Amino acid sequence: xxxxxxxxxxxxxxxxxxxxxxxxxxxxxxxxxxxxxxxxxxxxxxxxxxxxxxxxxxxxxxxxxxxxxxxxxxxxxxxxxxxxxxxxxxxxxxxxxxxxxxxxxxxxxxxxxxxxxxxxxxxxxxxxxxxxxxxxxxxxxxxxxxxxxxxxxxxxxxxxxxxxxxxxxxxxxxxxxxxxxxxxxxxxxxxxxxxxxxxxxxxxxxxxxxxxxxxxxxxxxxxxxxxxxxxxxxxxxxxxxxxxxxxxxxxxxxxxxxxxxxxxxxxxxxxxxxxxxxxxxxxxxxxxxxxxxxxxxxxxxxxxxxxxxxxxxxxxxxxxxxxxxxxxxxxxxxxxxxxxxxxxxxxxxxxxxxxxxxxxxxxxxxxxxxxxxxxxxxxxxxxxxxxxxxxxxxxxxxxxxxxxxxxxxxxxxxxxxxxxxxxxxxxxxxxxxxxxxxxxxxxxxxxxxxxxxxxxxxxxxxxxxxxxxxxxxxxxxxxxxxxxxxxxxxxxxxxxxxxxxxxxxxxxxxxxxxxxxxxxxxxxxxxxxxxxxxxxxxxxxxxxxxxxxxxxxxxxxxxxxx
Amino acid sequence: xxxxxxxxxxxxxxxxxxxxxxxxxxxxxxxxxxxxxxxxxxxxxxxxxxxxxxxxxxxxxxxxxxxxxxxxxxxxxxxxxxxxxxxxxxxxxxxxxxxxxxxxxxxxxxxxxxxxxxxxxxxxxxxxxxxxxxxxxxxxxxxxxxxxxxxxxxxxxxxxxxxxxxxxxxxxxxxxxxxxxxxxxxxxxxxxxxxxxxxxxxxxxxxxxxxxxxxxxxxxxxxxxxxxxxxxxxxxxxxxxxxxxxxxxxxxxxxxxxxxxxxxxxxxxxxxxxxxxxxxxxxxxxxxxxxxxxxxxxxxxxxxxxxxxxxxxxx
Numbered sequence: 001x002x003x004x005x006x007x008x009x010x011x012x013x014x015x016x017x018x019x020x021x022x023x024x025x026x027x028x029x030x031x032x033x034x035x036x037x038x039x040x041x042x043x044x045x046x047x048x049x050x051x052x053x054x055x056x057x058x059x060x061x062x063x064x065x066x067x068x069x070x071x072x073x074x075x076x077x078x079x080x081x082x083x084x085x086x087x088x089x090x091x092x093x094x095x096x097x098x099x100x101x102x103x104x105x106x107x108x109x110x111x112x113x114x115x116x117x118x119x120x121x122x123x124x125x126x127x128x129x130x131x132x133x134x135x136x137x138x139x140x141x142x143x144x145x146x147x148x149x150x151x152x153x154x155x156x157x158x159x160x161x162x163x164x165x166x167x168x169x170x171x172x173x174x175x176x177x178x179x180x181x182x183x184x185x186x187x188x189x190x191x192x193x194x195x196x197x198x199x200x201x202x203x204x205x206x207x208x209x210x211x212x213x214x215x216x217x218x219x220x221x222x223x224x225x226x227x228x229x230x231x232x233x234x235x236x237x238x239x240x241x242x243x244x245x246x247x248x249x250x251x252x253x254x255x256x257x258x259x260x261x262x263x264x265x266x267x268x269x270x271x272x273x274x275x276x277x278x279x280x281x282x283x284x285x286x287x288x289x290x291x292x293x294x295x296x297x298x299x300x301x302x303x304x305x306x307x308x309x310x311x312x313x314x315x316x317x318x319x320x321x322x323x324x325x326x327x328x329x330x331x332x333x334x335x336x337x338x339x340x341x342x343x344x345x346x347x348x349x350x351x352x353x354x355x356x357x358x359x360x361x362x363x364x365x366x367x368x369x370x371x372x373x374x375x376x377x378x379x380x381x382x383x384x385x386x387x388x389x390x391x392x393x394x395x396x397x398x399x400x401x402x403x404x405x406x407x408x409x410x411x412x413x414x415x416x417x418x419x420x421x422x423x424x425x426x427x428x429x430x431x432x433x434x435x436x437x438x439x440x441x442x443x444x445x446x447x448x449x450x451x452x453x454x455x456x457x458x459x460x461x462x463x464x465x466x467x468x469x470x471x472x473x474x475x476x477x478x479x480x481x482x483x484x485x486x487x488x489x490x491x492x493x494x495x496x497x498x499x500x501x502x503x504x505x506x507x508x509x510x511x512x513x514x515x516x517x518x519x520x521x522x523x524x525x526x527x528x529x530x531x532x533x534x535x536x537x538x539x540x541x542x543x544x545x546x547x548x549x550x551x552x553x554x555x556x557x558x559x560x561x562x
Numbered sequence: 563x564x565x566x567x568x569x570x571x572x573x574x575x576x577x578x579x580x581x582x583x584x585x586x587x588x589x590x591x592x593x594x595x596x597x598x599x600x601x602x603x604x605x606x607x608x609x610x611x612x613x614x615x616x617x618x619x620x621x622x623x624x625x626x627x628x629x630x631x632x633x634x635x636x637x638x639x640x641x642x643x644x645x646x647x648x649x650x651x652x653x654x655x656x657x658x659x660x661x662x663x664x665x666x667x668x669x670x671x672x673x674x675x676x677x678x679x680x681x682x683x684x685x686x687x688x689x690x691x692x693x694x695x696x697x698x699x700x701x702x703x704x705x706x707x708x709x710x711x712x713x714x715x716x717x718x719x720x721x722x723x724x725x726x727x728x729x730x731x732x733x734x735x736x737x738x739x740x741x742x743x744x745x746x747x748x749x750x751x752x753x754x755x756x757x758x759x760x761x762x763x764x765x766x767x768x769x770x771x772x773x774x775x776x777x778x779x780x781x782x783x784x785x786x787x788x789x790x791x792x793x794x795x796x797x798x799x800x801x802x803x804x805x806x807x808x809x810x811x812x813x814x815x816x817x818x819x820x821x822x823x824x825x826x827x828x829x830x831x832x833x834x835x836x837x838x839x840x841x842x843x844x845x846x847x848x849x850x851x852x853x854x855x856x857x858x859x860x861x862x863x864x865x866x867x868x869x870x871x872x873x874x875x876x877x
Contacts, residue, residue, distance in 0.1 A: 069732065074836075077645045161616045163609050214616075218646045240655055241828025243732050263732055267826045271711070275726040278719045441594025441841055 062543065066560035067261040070552065071273035071282035075240060075266055079229075080222035081201035082154045082213075083162040091551040092264065095246055097201030097229035098253070100129055100148065100182075101194060103549045107309075107360055107465045109194050113143055113202065113230060113253060115180075117194075124189030124503035129198075131180040136251040137204050138234040145176035150205035152184075152197075157213035167196040170500075189503045195466030204228050232257040232556030242266055256556030277301065277536055284541065286551060287534040289349045289414065295536040302544075307360065308533040309548030310462040311353045312415060313525040314406070314422070315485040317454055322397055323404075327385045329523040333371040334378035335429045336422055342529055345417045349534070353527035356469070356516045360548075363467040365513040368520040375429050382429075395430040403432035404455035409443040412460065414531070419458045448484050457485075458528075465549070469496040469515040473524060487524040567866065574858045581854040582634075582847070586627050589846055595619060596643040596841045617643055619843075630847065640844035644837070649848045652833065659729055660818055660829035666745055667752040668807070675757045676796075676803075679764020683772060683799075684791060694761060701758025710751045710824040717747065727826030748825040752818065756810065763806055767799040774798075801871055808864025812856040 076089040081097065084090050102112040111117060115130040135143040152174045154160055155167070170190040177183045186193070203216075207228055211219055220226045225238035230253070233246035244264040248257040265282055267273045274291050276282045278298055287295045287303060296303045316323035316332070323329060338352040354370045357363045379389065387395045387402065394401040406422060408415045416437050423433040438446065446453050461472070470477065475493055477483035495515035502508035520527070535551075537544055540561045547553035596617065614620050618629065633640055639649035682691045718726045724747050725731070731740050771777065772795060780790045819831035830849065837845035 075645075083646075161612060163613065165609050218641060223645060223647050240652070241832070242728065265728070265732060266828075267727065268823045268832055272727050272824070272826045275714050275719055279722060279726045281726055439839075441592070441839070445593030445595075 062256075062258050062557075062559040063562060064258050064559070065260050066258075066562075067263065068259060068283040068538075068541065068558075068560065069263045069265050069281070071276050071285035072264045072266055072551075073269055073273060073286075076244075078217065078222050079227040080216055080219075081151060081203060082160065082164060083217040083222065085163055087551070092244065093201055093229075093231075094550045095231055095233040095262070095552060095555055096227055096235055097203075097231045098135065098143070099199050099201045100131075101198045103199070103465055103547065105545065105547055105553075107548065109199070114198075118184075118198065124191075125186045127184040127186070127193065127198075128177070129182045129184070131182070132253055133180055134251075135230050135253045137206075137230050138228050138249055139204075140251075141204065141206050143202060143204075143230050144179055145182045147202050147205045148182045149174050149176045150209060151200065151203045154203070154213045154216065155197075155200075159212060159214040161214055162217065164200075167192070167200075171197070189501050191502055191505070191508050192466045192468060192500045202230060204230075233262060252556065254556070256554075258557065258559035259555070262555065284535065284537040287536050289346050289531065289534065292347070292349065292534050295534070298536070300539050301536050302539050303534055303536045304544065304546060305349065305532045305534050306546045306548075307351065307358070308531045309358055309360070310460055311356075311358070311530050312418075312458070312460045312528040313353070314528065315457045315459060315525050316523075317452065317456060318486045318488065318524070319452065320455055322385065322387075322402075323456070325385050326522045327381050328387075329526065330371055331378040331381040331385070332426070333523055333526040334374045334381065335431075336425050336526060336528075337373045338528055339373065340425075341418050341421050345414055345421060346529070346531060349532040350529040351532075353529050354520060355527060356472070356519050356525070357467050358463050358530060358548075361463065361465075361467060362509055363469075363512045363516060365517055367513075368517050371523065375425075379429050389430060393430045394432070401430075401432060403434065405434045405436055406456045406458060407436050407438065407443065407447070407454050408458035409440045410437040411440050415458050415460070418528070422458075449479060452484055452486070463548070467512060467516075468500060469512060469519070470499070473515075473519050485524060487519070487522070489518060489522055489524075492518040492522070567862075570862055570865065574862070577858060578851070578854060582631065582851060583627065585850045585854075586630065586847060587623065589843060589850075590623050590626070592841070594841050596843065630844075634851070639848045642837075642842050642845050644840045644842045644845075649844045652845065653830065653848060653852065656829050656833055659827060660822070660831065662729075662745065663748055663752060663818060663821070663827060663829060666749040667756070668810075670749055670753040671756045671760055674753075675760035676764050676800075679761045680768055680791065680796065680799075682761065682765040683768030686769065691765075694765075698758035698761045701754050701761075704754065706751050706755060707820045707824055709754060710747070710821060713747050713751065714824070727824075729827060748821050748827055751824075752821045760803070760806070763803055764799065767802050768795060771795050771799045797871070801868065804867045804871060805864045808860045808867070811860035811863075812853055 072088070072091075074088050076092040077086060078084050078089050079093045079096060081093070081099075084093055098113045100112060100114045101109040101117070104110045109117070111132075113132055113135045115132045119128040120126070129148075131143065131145060131148070137143060152168070152171070155162075155164060156171065156174070170186045170188045170193070172185040172187045174182065174184045184193075207221055208216055208219065211221075216222060221228070225235045225244075227235055230249075232249055232252045232254070234249050235244060236247050237243075237245040243266060246262040246264070248260050265276065267276060270286070270288050270291070273282065273285045274287070274294065277285045277295060285295075292303060292305075295301060314332070314336075316329050318324045342348060342350045342352065351359075355364055355368055379395070382395055383389065387397055390396050390401070396402060406419050408419050410416060419435045419437075423435050426433050445451065447457055469492075471482050473483055473487050473489075473492055474481070474496055475483065475486075475488040478486050478488075492515055495511055495518060499508055499511045499515070502511060519525070533546075535546055542559050542561050543557050545554045545557065595614065596619070611620075618626060621629075630640070639653070641647065642649055642652060645652065678694050682694045685691050713724075714726055717723045725744050728744055729741065730737070730744055777790060777795055780794045781787075785794075818827075818829055819835050821827065822829045822831040823835065830852070833845065834849045836842075837849065
């Protein structure tokens with residue numbers, strides 16, 4: 001009998017495994033961080049603002065009241081600013097919490113609970129921030145400098161085990177110099193401080209003050225509807241796996257909130273959200289590119305498209321010749337018709353990419369030569385690099401027909417589709433490509449330290465609003481960082497190194513732009529495209545806005561037309 | 563009987579230990595780590611390493627296993643790496659949903675499958691039998707994710723007869739009719755394949771019994787056909803089915819992974835899937851052991867019921 005039970009159990013595990021594998025394709029990987037993430041699906045980061053969007057503009061004075069239901073995939077996990085790491089959490093936290101500074105629709109920082117932008121001393125080492133005097137937490141307590149100091153001290157606490165210490169590596173001390181004034185002293189100038197550290201959500205000291213830093217992550221405050229913030233909405237109920245209810249915070253310090261109640265309806269995947277939208281059960285949802293047509297066909301629903309703040313790429317393993325040769329990588333790019341992939345696989349919902357950051361960002365420059373689609377030129381370039389075309393049209397490298405493996409993760413439908421198109425395009429110039437797809441965790445294990453077991457990978461990066469080229473491309477970042485393709489360029493290292501320490505804004509912009517341009521020139525990656533992202537909402541929602549920063553950008557300023 | 567049950571229960575202990583060791587090992591050997599999914603270049607490798615340390619994932623696997631087993635024996639399921647919530651309460655709040663789904667689909671299965679199986683058997687090779695046979699082959703063959711999606715598209719989206727998903731209408735108070743309304747489609751989809759299978763088993767079982775001497779004797783005694791079939795036939799035919807139900811119990815968790823996913827049913831199956839992708843080890847282990855427990859208990863129940871139904875069986 002024991003044997004029988006054991007075999008049954010094994011059979012069950014196998015069945016479950018199979019089921020999970022079948023289903024995996026439908027499932028977006030959870031636990032995604034808010035910044036750069038290779039599993040960014042096309043719907044992951046949100047597009048632009050609503051100002052120049054296609055959306056119906058403000059039709060009159062905002063009206064207060066009303067309720068909308070938002071379709072969301074997956075539960076958030078944590079609302080503590082020092083411990084959040086996935087987009088589900090940060091998107092919801094954005095509604096609940098307020099921070100010193102926030103992003104505006106041009107991806108620049110603007111004051112949120114701060115009265116003004118920080119005053120920075122000439123040496124770039126002292127930041128003084130005044131707070132607004134009318135900011136209140138949901139429970140009525142005023143937000144003071146003490147709350148700010150309390151929040152930041154969690155990051156600096158030696159018991160802190162969360163993922164965010166780099167943002168604070170140059171912070172020496174933080175002090176409440178007045179009731180509503182905070183002073184931060186740095187050990188070295190840090191240009192990224194405003195955009196990174198000052199964007200963290202302020203936690204209430206009167207609730208968490210007595211909890212040790214390493215216990216706050218598991219505190220009910222962080223993991224349940226007991227969360228309290230100073231943001232536009234207050235969480236009144238969180239029914240795990242089902243819904244989250246948020247009510248308007250009447251004492252909110254900025255514009256809004258107009259809608260009385262937001263209900264987040266938690267669905268298991270995008271298919272379920274789409275069906276709910278079709279059935280009229282939700283009023284707002286993210287839409288994947290392949291579902292845009294379906295969503296547009298729904299009566300009374302408006303689909304808004306914006307540039308996504310992320311890009312897809314092919315990363316060549318520079319440790320494996322001939323991909324160490326920039327000319328070979330450039331030739332690969334020349335052989336890939338990105339426009340055709342955008343039209344064929346993405347139904348035109350993307351822009352071709354030529355640069356490691358987004359055109360919207362200050363880090364972007366047009367001063368790079370775009371690599372054109374030119375298969376004949378690609379063959380020529382390969383021949384110059386030592387390839388030879390044999391009688392059967394195959395490209396030979398060191399006397400053997402050249403062949404490599406292009407690997408990607410199975411969760412992104414678009415990528416799984418386009419790697420096959422790339423395979424065909426490279427076959428046209430005589431290069432044999434094998435494609436392989438793996439589950440995300442297994443894929444990461446294979447491509448990262450210490451394995452680096454790949455010829456080329458198809459991936460995506462969500463982009464940060466405070467771009468720092470170092471972590472991805474600096475040669476130091478190979479053993480322990482994210483430069484798993486082993487891009488190794490002295491020019492780049494010199495340009496990018498210590499860019500955060502440059503106090504002068506223009507100077508830093510130039511350094512970052514030049515560093516990125518170097519990456520583009522060397523074709524460390526083949527940059528594929530910036531996908532569009534889409535959101536659908538019912539026509540009655542007015543002043544709808546979109547931003548890469550959050551799925552529910554400025555939701556407090558949306559309102560319902562009666 | 564009592565000694566048999568006690569012996570059986572004691573035997574489950576080494577089984578569960580063995581299962582836990584194997585699954586703990588398999589889980590650890592699977593590529594990927596809980597922190598690997600936080601692929602933010604702004605999270606430094608040192609921070610990541612520290613998080614692994616804090617989770618205890620840098621210790622040797624046997625050490626981790628012993629620590630885990632120690633906690634389990636004290637009733638501590640641990641804290642999820644991803645949600646930082648107590649694993650016990652994460653499972654506990656989802657368990658009722660899965661149980662409701664399992665139980666209702668089992669009831670549906672029995673209500674449909676047993677009568678149809680009997681009719682099929684009693685009227686073997688009749689037109690009705692062929693129709694049922696045909697239908698049950700369709701039922702077995704339809705993948706339940708496909709059936710679920712089709713039902714959602716036609717009945718929910720186009721005809722608006724049923725909700726698209728969820729356990730109940732949001733914001734409303736508990737309303738049994740509303741709950742049943744939400745429950746119907748997922749339970750039906752989950753039941754479809756089982757119905758088809760159980761119909762076949764009932765039919766086969768009934769056929770065997772039909773030609774037994776005691777049925778002929780009962781008929782010869784002049785009992786009504788009804789009494790012959792239900793009292794003498796069915797009771798004996800059901801015996802193998804009881805074992806079947808016992809063995810079906812754990813498969814409900816497997817089946818519910820797909821159905822819960824499609825119908826946005828916040829149950830155990832979805833939690834299992836999610837935690838696997840996130841490498842949320844404490845949750846995976848808790849659910850695996852839960853599944854293993856179900857297999858063992860399912861077997862035990864089947865054996866005990868068997869003894870009750872068939873007085874000839876003695877232990």
